[in-house]
């Protein structure tokens with residue numbers, strides 16, 4: 001694993017009223033790492049993610065991005081340096097695919113020809129056919145295609161960091177699998193640092209280098225899947241056992257391949 005932290009949380013706390021959504025969390029994400037954040041609903045995953053690009057401000061603690069305290073970085077400039085993929089794609093419904101992808105380059109003041117070239121490059125990168133998809137509105141795309149556009153848009157300003165909030169959650173399992181694999185390849189090819197929230201433990205184990213487990217706002221455990229499987233925490237072990245238990249149940253219900 002690379003050594004330099006690209007994102008660093010040091011004793012970070014964020015409350016909403018009396019509720020500690022993120023409670024004294026310290027976590028480093030190394031440069032080039034793919035980290036998955038897992039945990040039950042309301043455990044603080046989204047809050048933790050959004051603290052990194054200042055969509056949410058911390059009450060206490062320090063967050064660094066590329067060794068810089070995010071408090072010293074203009075939030076808009078920070079968000080341009082960090083790609084963000086929303087669960088539902090988060091595309092502007094009235095803008096074409098090309099305009100959705102090109103929105104940040106446009107805000108950055110790039111000339112129209114450069115934006116068009118960048119859009120084509122990104123469409124290719126996320127494996128969408130230029131001619132077929134460029135001018136469509138998001139409503140004319142499948143869920144998987146929308147998420148590909150969401151990924152392309154997040155990559156438009158050539159960020160080194162990508163944050164993804166349950167990006168493949170609303171997709172059918174086959175599309176989800178394919179997109180997960182494709183994104184993992186992009187992560188490698190572009191040398192990204194990726195933090196992805198997922199509810200799917202199998203996805204976390206298959207895609208991520210390391211997994212952070214949240215519960216009640218606290219970081220319960222972090223480590224590689226192998227390290228976590230040696231955890232002494234019952235909740236962590238339960239989470240890690242889920243994929244295997246599902247396979248066992250499936251094996252019991254389905255004929256084994258090759259069987260008559």
Ligand SMILES: Nc1ncnc2c1ncn2[C@@H]1O[C@H](COP(=O)(O)OP(=O)(O)OP(=O)(O)O)[C@@H](O)[C@H]1O
Nearest residue numbers: 016019020021039040041042043044045046047048
């Ligand atoms: N803007 C807000 N105002 C008040 N409470 C909030 C706000 N945002 C989040 N919370 C609360 O903080 C806690 C953590 O929320 P968060 O969205 O971070 O959890 P999560 O783990 O991402 O959940 P899910 O998996 O359901 O998306 C929850 O109890 C939530 O209701």
